[in-house]
Amino acid sequence: MVTINDIAKQAGVAKSTVSRYLNGGAVSEKTKAKLDAIVARNDYTPNKFAQSLKAKRTHMVGAIIPRLNSYATNEALKGLENSLRLSKNQLLITNADQNREREIEAIYTLAKQKVDGIVLFAAEITPEHEKAFEESATPVVIVGQSHPNYHCVIHDDEKAGYSVGAYAVANGHRNILVFGVDEADQAVGITRRKGIEKAFVGKDITYTFVKTSFSMMDAYKLALEVLPETKATFIIGATDNIAIGIMRAAHELQMDIPNRLSLAGFGGYEITEAVHPRITTVHFPFHEAGILAADILLQLIEGKEMPYVEKLDNHLMIRESTQAIK
Amino acid sequence: MVTINDIAKQAGVAKSTVSRYLNGGAVSEKTKAKLDAIVARNDYTPNKFAQSLKAKRTHMVGAIIPRLNSYATNEALKGLENSLRLSKNQLLITNADQNREREIEAIYTLAKQKVDGIVLFAAEITPEHEKAFEESATPVVIVGQSHPNYHCVIHDDEKAGYSVGAYAVANGHRNILVFGVDEADQAVGITRRKGIEKAFVGKDITYTFVKTSFSMMDAYKLALEVLPETKATFIIGATDNIAIGIMRAAHELQMDIPNRLSLAGFGGYEITEAVHPRITTVHFPFHEAGILAADILLQLIEGKEMPYVEKLDNHLMIRESTQAIK
Structure with a gap:
């Protein structure tokens, strides 16, 4: 099975670029030509997306966030939302207010609302989370924490x-x-x-x-x-x-x-x-984490297999608040 | 018809206190006694809430926000959410990203999700908004802008x-x-x-x-x-x-x-x-605006009449960034 990851590697571009390309967004002429060739070679066409659509999709995706007013979460939500929108999906956000019970409740609520998938901005994954995910039978991507049983986008x-x-x-x-x-x-x-x-x-x-x-x-x-x-x-x-x-x-x-x-x-x-x-x-590339979470979730919804862990890089920015000991 | 407003005035307490009382939240013994008396006198009991519940309530309320990362909106959402939660309602948030088309789309989406009511954090209300509200046939509260046809919570x-x-x-x-x-x-x-x-x-x-x-x-x-x-x-x-x-x-x-x-x-x-x-x-009392919006919306969902405009006060806080001309 060819994944978005394979295509990105072959083309030497970011996965978000491939996603944008597959979703009909803006990519340069040069990149487009390269991706066209790779996609043709792999028999992996954007049309397959449409073909494999489940009958009962609502085109709603749910996000569960730990708190409002978090810059990191809001930046990731922006990336998530833009990617989902490009592929005609709408995002419903629920705030769990750093309360585990509310988080579990939100999983059931979103499942009841028949979302196609859930993105959880997590602090920790407990057995109750696992039970809720199992019972809701909805594709899930975890952002910010790693867990062996779920697809995760994490920072290093x-x-x-x-x-x-x-x-x-x-x-x-x-x-x-x-x-x-x-x-x-x-x-x-x-x-x-x-x-x-x-x-x-x-x-x-x-x-x-x-x-x-x-x-x-x-x-x-x-x-x-x-x-x-x-x-x-x-x-x-x-x-x-x-x-x-x-x-x-x-x-x-x-x-x-x-x-x-x-x-x-x-x-x-x-x-x-x-x-x-x-x-x-x-x-930290919070925005990129949101885009990646959308990509992975959409693939999972299509029934594709995806790697379980995507770890994003980060870099130190030295500014005026620190200096060497004199 | 007795409104929450009337009770608050008679008791000399904030509307949010009355709402808390009616929803079984914490109020002081003294306030409780006062409110008990007024409610009995007006034959306006919390049970009436339950009696007038529509058959098909989903206990979901939708909020449409203009953008993520707004401190003002997030504070209001916190107040809104806490109040809704006290009365066993869940909040679904959609971000319109300062795009009017998305805002209109979100009204239809939330209506399709069968929310009991919508809170719109608005920049402006256009005829398209009015049409969407009419077609969605859902109680609406506008926060932050005033409009003669809708219940609004505004700042002065x-x-x-x-x-x-x-x-x-x-x-x-x-x-x-x-x-x-x-x-x-x-x-x-x-x-x-x-x-x-x-x-x-x-x-x-x-x-x-x-x-x-x-x-x-x-x-x-x-x-x-x-x-x-x-x-x-x-x-x-x-x-x-x-x-x-x-x-x-x-x-x-x-x-x-x-x-x-x-x-x-x-x-x-x-x-x-x-x-x-x-x-x-x-x-500005953003948090209070959210609480008030929840109160009004819940009353509207119960079929109660409410005043159309609630204007909240604000006050200048003088700090070190300003000084008199010397």
Whole structure:
């Protein structure tokens, strides 16, 4: 079976380009010619999509999100929605408000609404999730967390964590403070943290971990307590929102960033460029994750086989909020 | 017919309190006793809700939002969702991406999904909207814009505009620059602007208006062009996002806020407190707007009559980004 992945590899273009091409979106003349040839060679034509359509499709796709006001989720939703729209599908969004029970309930609700598939922006996948997915008998793509039984689009959180940790170490910082989140969020609470800590191994680092939530305000309040006592010269917030909460506290405490404290976050949120100093962060391709989730889900709906895990890359963006120890 | 409004007035409590009470949520003992008495006197009992339930309720409510990543909309959605959930209704959100055609399409889609009612976060109501609402035969509440034929929850945008304009004038500013948005958004593009301009009448103000979008990045780019030439001492951004875009440009141009330029926004977004200087803004009760929209919609679904317009108050929050002319 030829997948979108194979075609992308053969053509040397992004999967989203192939998807755009298959869905009749804009691609360059050159790319189109290349893809036409590969598709013809593989007998894999866009028409097959139409042929294999199930009789009872509603052309509705459901997304379950953990919370409103998350930049990362909203960017991914935009990518997801645009891709779905190109193929004439409509997205219905339900917010689970970081409540596992509501998340499970939303799976059943969406199934009852007869959506063709579900995209779950997940913190963790429990046996109740698995039961709900099984009973709803709907194709599923998980975004942001990995699970062996489901198709997942994940970010390389360990790499992201490692790049920030290694950057701090390489710049001479020996006392590092991390504002992290609960392990219930596996990607951020476990994998990202693991990456950070990996960078400290064998490096004579004094390392402190404090636990906060995803809320900017919670990080701010905790930082007001923690910063006056800290001897750390480098602070890592587990998300950009957390970093901004810390920045606000540092400003109120008149602790200069980056002269007294270096500060880094994760995400590459738009706001990290709007504040000053601009915040060093790891850029994640959230929008691309949404596009990829749409691609995979649409293929699953068509009954195609797809690889189970798609891991997206990310990169460190060094800005003015961090500097080397002098 | 006794409405929730009447009960709230008689009890001297907020409508959301009455709604909470009727829906079995938490209210104080004292309030409960007062409401019990009024409800008994009016023969208006929570049970009537159940009695008048339509046979075919799905307990789904649809919300159509203009864009993801809007703090104002997300706050209102939170209020809407919590209220709906208290009364065992589930919210399905569709994003129209500031596209009128998609908005109309979403009305039909939600009707096809047999939602009990629709909340539209609107920029403008066109005849196509009216036609879609008529054909979908579903109760509707509009949030953020007013229209004579629909139940609307609106903010007092004229007052908000006036309070910022009057504050600038009262603090000795005579050259004022406004970053506004298109008139297609009536509340922000017309009413809010009208309020600002009202404050300048007969005051010998040099006033410049430039048009941007709701995007932080667009405001930033426009400000990079406009700020170097401006003689204004006070800049008003039509939303907090716009103000933050302007702030970023001012910082890059090394124009000190508030010493060279005072800067104010609208919304009361969380981020205006996290940046420094903290931004003077008008706080709108977005969350309350969502709660109110849920209350009204649920009453309409029950076949009750409700007042057509609910206008919510707002207040100026003076912070460090503005100061008097010395």
